[in-house]
Structures are given as C-alpha cells and as structure tokens.
Amino acid sequence: MSSSTSKAIDPSSVELWDHSHHHHDVLSTRTFGFWLYMLSDAMIFALLFAAWGVLSYSHSFAGGPIPADFVKPGYAFLQTLALFGSVLAYGFTMVALKNGNKAGVISGLWGALILGAAFLALDINDVVHLLDAGITPQRSGGLSAFFILTQTHALHILFGLLWMLVMLVQVSRFGFTTEVVGRMLTLRLFWHFQAVIWVFVFVFVYLRGMLI
Amino acid sequence: MLVDLQGPWSPLLGRLALSQIPYENHILAPLFVVVVILGLAIIAAISYFGKWGYLWREWLTTVDHKKIGIMYILIGLVMLFRGFMDALMIRTQQAMAVGPDAPGYLGALHGYLAPYHFGQIYSAHGVIMILLAATPLLVGIMNVIVPLQIGARDMAYPYLNALGLWVTAAAAALVMVSLFVGDFSHNGWFGIAPIFELSYSPGVGVDYWMWVMQLTALGSTLGSINILATVVKMRAPGMTWLRLPIFTWAAVASNIIALTSFPALTVALALIGFDRYLGTHFFTAGLGGNLMLYTNLFWIWGHPEVYFVILPAFGMISEIIPTFSEKPLFGYVTMVLATFGIAGASWAVWLHHFFTMGAGPAVNSFFSVATMLVGIPTGVKVFNWAFTMYRGRLRFETAMLWAVGAVFLLLLGGLTGMMLAIPAINYMVHNSVFVIAHFHQMLLVIVYAIFGAVTYWWPKVFGFKLNEAWGKAVFWLFTAGSVLVFVPMFTLGFMGMTRRLDYVFNTQWQPLLDIQVLGIAVYSLSVLAFVGMLYVSIRDHAKNQVSVDAWGTARSLEWMTPSPVPFYNFAVVPHINARDEWAWRKEHGFTDLRPDHYEDIHMPKNTGIPLILGALMFLLGFGLTWRIWWLCALSLALIIALVIIRSFDSDTGYTIPADEVERMERGHHERARAVDLPAAGVLGGAIAYGQADPAVKGQGAALGGGMTSPEGSRV
C-alpha cells in the first residue's frame, strides 16, 4: 500500500474532473425522497396496528362495546370501493399525463377527488353514528385504538384530497412543468399507499373486528 | 371531545395565567433577568453594528448545508451548556441532601431543590442532552461534511434541510420557554406510564415535554430523509458505494435508523397526547389501557435512537484515527459491515430496558442474547481502530486525543452494557446509578467524538485551526472530570444507590457523592477552557490559517475543497478514482486543484419560509401545551397555507456563470497559496502516506510542482 509500490500513473489517462455535463435527475431524486417519507409513514401505521393488536383483547374494551357489536364490514366495503375507484381514476390521470393530455388529467383528478371525498363522507357518517350510539374513544382502551387507527388513515385521505385540489390548480395554471409532474408522481405514490393501508385497516380492523 | 381540565382556562389564554410565571422562585427569577439582559444586549449589538441584514441574508434564510450545519452545531452547544447546568444542580443537590440531618435551603427540606423541582431538572437534562444537544451536534456535523465527502454541491433537498433546522430550533426554544412559563415534566426523559396521564400530572409539564419531543422527532425524520437521498442521489461520478468515505457510511446507517425509528416516538407521544387531550385510554391504569404498551413503543424508538447517535460518532473516530496515524483505515469493508450490523441489531434489543417487566425467561433470553450480539460488530470496530494505529505514524494532536479517548470510553461503556444485558445482573442494578454510569460512558463517547470532530473539521469550515494547547487543556480537564464523576457513580450503583434521588438516605455514600461534585467542578473548568480555546483561536486566527489539507495527511474528498469551503463546495465536480480520493491524488501527484475549465453552477435560492414555518411550529407547540385553541388553529392553518404557497413558487434556483466561478476560484487558490507551507509547493503541502521524510517530501513537491500551472511552482 505504500507509495513505493504504487505504479506511476499517466496523468493523461485519468479523469480528475467531471465535465460530463450530467445533471441530477430532479424527478427521480424527488420520488426517491418521497419513498423514504412513505417508509416513515408506514412505520407510523405499523405501530398503530401494533397498538391495536395489543389493545384488542376482550378485556381492553373494559366491559363496554366490543368490535363485534359495531363493525360493519359491508359498509366498510363500500368505502373500499370508493377508495379503489379513486385510485383507478388517478391511474387514468397518470395515463393522460403520459400522453400530455391536460383535459384528461384534470378530469381524472376530479374523479379521484370526488371518489376520495365519498370515502371520507362514508367514514365521517360512520363515526358520527358510532359516537351517537355511545361508542366513543373515551369509553375504553380498545375503542381508543380503533378510532385513532381508522381516523389517522382518514386524516391521510383528507390530506391527499387537499393535495389534489392544489394539483388541479397547478396543472391548469402551469401545465406540465417538472415540478408539477414531480408532484403528480409523488401524489400517485401517496394515494396508492393510502389504499394499501386501507386494505390492512379493512382486514385487521373490520374483518378481524367481527371476531373480537 | 376534549377532556375536562381541573383548574382555570380561558378562551384567550388557555391555561396560561400570570400565576404560571415562577417569579418567586429563587433560581429561575434571577436567571430570567440575566437571560432578558443578555437577549437585549445581543439585539442591541446586532442593531448597533447594523448586522440584521447580514444575519437575515447570510444565515436566517440560507439553504447552504454548511451554514445550516453550523447553526445546528450552535443550537447543540447552547443546549449542551443548558444541560450541563442541569447536571450541576443534580450533582450538588444529591451531595447536599444526604441523611436526615442535611440542612435545607430555599424552601427545600434537604439541599436546595424541592423534589418537584428536582424532578423537572433531571427530566429536562435527559431530554435536552439526547435530543437537543447530542442530536443537533451530530446532525450539524453530518450536514456540513456528508455533501463534501461525496462531492455534492448541496443536499438533495436544501429547502427541507433548512426546515429541519428551524423545527429543531423551535423545539429548543420551547424547552427554554418552559423554564420561565409554567413548568417542565417531572417524570423522566422517557416518561413513566401512567404518571404522565392527566390525572397524575395535571400541569403543563408533560405537555411541554411531549411537544418538544414531537418537534425533535419531526426535525430528525426530515433530516434523515434528506441525508439518505443526498448520499443515494448526489454522489460525484466515480464515487461508488465502496469508495464512500467511512463517515458517510456511518451517516447512512444512522439515518436509516432515524427514519425507521423516529415514527415510533411520534406514535408513542401522540397516543399520550390523545390520552391527555381527548381522554382516550391507551396508557391509563384502568379502562383497558396498557402501561407496558407505552414502555415498549418508547423503547422501540429509544434503543435505535441511542445507536442513531453513536454511529456518526463511530464514523468521526474512523476519520480522525487514519489521518493522525498516517495510514488508511484498517478493514474498511468490515467497518461498513459492522456499522450495518449494529444498525440492524439495534432493532431487536429494545426490551433490555425493562427486563424487569417480567415477560418470562424465553423473551428475556432472546433480548439478552440479541443485546450481547451487538458486542461483536462493536468489537470489530475497536480492533479496526487499533490496527489502524498499529505501526502508524501516530500524532497525538487534540482531535486524535479525543478520538482515542472515545475508544477507551467505548470499552468501558460497552462492557458495562454487556453486564446489564444479562437479566440476572440486570434485576440487581436496573434503575440504579450503575445504569446511569453505563449510558453516560456511551454518551461520552459521542461527546468525545464530537469534540474531536469539531477540532478536526473546524479548519475546513473556518479556514484556521483551533489552538492546540488550549484544546489539550479542554481534553484533559474534561477527562479528569469524567473519571471523577463516573468512577464513584459506578461504585454507588453497585452499592445500591437508585437513580433520580432528590434525597440520599445513606450517609456512608457522602464521600463518593462529594468526589462527584469535585468532578463536576473540574468539568466546569473544562467548559471555561473551551470558551478560552474559542477566544484564543479566533483572536489568533490570522496566524493559524490553513490551506485545503489542514492536517497534511487527511484522505477523503472534503479536504480537496478550499478552506473555508466556498458556498458552491466544488467549482467543478471531481471525478472519483479511488476510495481515499485525496490520498490517492496526493500519492500520484495529482494535487493541482485547478481544473482546465469552469462551467456554470446552478444553486438554490435563499428563502425565509423555513424560518417562518419553524416559528409557526413553535407557536403551535406553545398553543397546544397551554391549550390556546385559537393559536393552534391559526398557526396550523398558516403552516398549511405557507407550504401550499411555496409550492407555487417555481423560481427557486439561480445560475452562477462560469467566468464568475473562475474569478472566485482564483481568489481561493491565491489565498491557499499564500498560507501554504513554502516547502511543499503544492496545495495542501501534501504528504502522502509513506512520504514523510523531507527528502521524499521534496520529491513529492517536485512532482506536484510539475502538475501545477507555472504560477503554482513559482511559490
């Protein structure tokens, strides 16, 4: 390793400075960072699911209402349809984006927005009915976990809807600039991810809830 | 939905009332006066010298990763001092309150701190030292160094970087405000279920603690995304993974831990928040709550967190030791593997913080063995450092002293950790000051590494070296203080002294407690010496100027930039040919740092939005703590609005034309030549490994001289 053993190198054969004019790929850097963010978001959900797992024994409901009394997988399936419809609409948005079809992107975004809002409306309706029936997060640890898990997901959906509104404005105002396209791509990741989380919510809260 | 509070509340001020200001407290009231006077003096001085514009343009709105790093380090140092003052009070109180006859002062029965006040002090000490001193110091150093080490001009997301800084600053501000408005949590830095529930801690202390921790969690998550994306996406061409400088590897491992573990803290604290604000029952003692759920969630973050802070420290040691051994790092690949081994294992050991939960022999055995496995990669690292030094040309400059000191402390801390990992022993010493001594050894490793890193990289950032004599004085005083405080602490732990005592019942412990006070006095001297070192170094900075390669034997890429580093880092991005690129170039005589031509540089524009967002986060935290709902709603709405408005701004960068770059670079090179060692004749006075005797050095100079342009060899 010492310098005496190292061979002399012909200076003209080495490249010391980068003149390749390469530019960092803004879109891929941005998307990569968003994947990392989603990893942290996934951890948040993982831990909320863990809390739900720990707090979903029958004694966690402290003698109050238990999930089997109140979860309605059929109703939650409607929510599933709404959310998956929204994701599908977003998929069409991305196809339109690829074709540079501005009108297509805007109508696709509206579709995703409306179906997402439908999901949220169904969720709010459900929560209001539960609260009316005295099934509140304050009643027991198990119910606390049920509400916080499902409503954290709903909050993400709300956030996604807000984001779609912003994108509607930006697409119509700026067209397909790098920034706008980047945001459309990350929003796609976000929206699919929330749908995946919903699958887990549906299975572990609503389906499994029937057995608790 | 919201819980009913005991005590007064008003829509305008929430729980805030004049009675919450502790103006009759004999310690806080004078301190408050001092802080106000100091604050006014700083504001007056800035106004007098007309520096507001400079401060705003160059610092508060900057997106430059180096300046952001420096501000992180400043926050860290200020908070380190605050945490140190807490430690001073803890040590003196314990030494004064021994035995039933110990006198009491300032309204305390024994000593001078009432139990409730003492509880706040040790809680604040822990939170501050781990999350607001060690973390910002490490994040700051990573911020400055990582982009330089991989040949990048900035972070992947400069704007996000500034946001992370200001969120951390908001957390620091919130914990400082808790000193003078209301009180802080008294249930330890990790929170004890169910004491933090509203029924047992009705005040705002726990809320302060919770929101301070939440803000730091947010800041750290943002920071970790940024560093990971930077290393993955922004490396210079030729910088393959196995050429990555070892500190950068450590930063990668550490930030993977941060990214995956901080959400656990977010969740644990958010659930406390729901309990305290909405009246849910996650961690309550009745109604289906589960106390150990909290403890598990917290340590699922808490243990990875301790590795999040120690891995960068390992990285720093791994940079310093080769430079001052004048040898390449021994076992680079095993070092990388060990780093990731530690990171991976950190996920499977959290239960060792509560073996006494009583989960049963199978669970305890699993976590015991998993914990002990961490010793293997850690041992690999220690041996690698030792073999790096073996037959090296060792130079014990200040930075090297800190690094070697850190390795010794690591042995002590690691071996006591191994003892704690054995459940049978752990049942004996859990919650004793033996545990405190263990993790302080570990955290001292970090402090030593940080001081070493600051000494080591200071000339890169500021262009001159810190004073060696004063630096060594700081080192020896600090080390003497550590010995005097922690040897008695280990002993007391074995003798059965439990942690967090505001009153010590056993009068036989008095002598050991007194030695600890002596130790903390020596620590205080080291703080003074640190200030003295800064003063002397800055006063004499003209004499201690350095050029690119301040230590002469550094190996990695950051030592190819001018010192101080210009805001664009590299005028032309280097092409990487070897693992230790700079050492490789020195060895082969490619030490001329002037490329044949320059090109335009694209840089991000400054922006004030992260600062404003940080301020709003502070208001949000403050509003939530005091339950001032209008303030919460307003600041949250403004935060969302600002983020959206910013997303409409597409004009976020600017271009420096090539001839401008060339002009600036010529200035840097002239300066470098002016301060360079005349003997060397090339930038940095390069002494490649194995070329230290003068004759060979001359040869190197001739070689380098041939490579430089005519102006270069004329010096």
Ligand code: HEM
């Ligand atoms: C070889 C590696 C290590 C082992 C085997 C180890 C083992 C342990 C064990 C078993 C405990 C629990 C003691 C108890 O409460 O009964 C503990 C506590 C602790 N360790 Fe370590 N440790 C190691 C490294 C570290 C490192 C690198 C750090 C920090 C940089 C650290 C910081 C802490 C802290 C902060 C606590 C106590 C927290 C508290 O209770 O407040 N440890 N360690």
Ligand SMILES: [Cu+2]
């Ligand atoms: Cu641990």
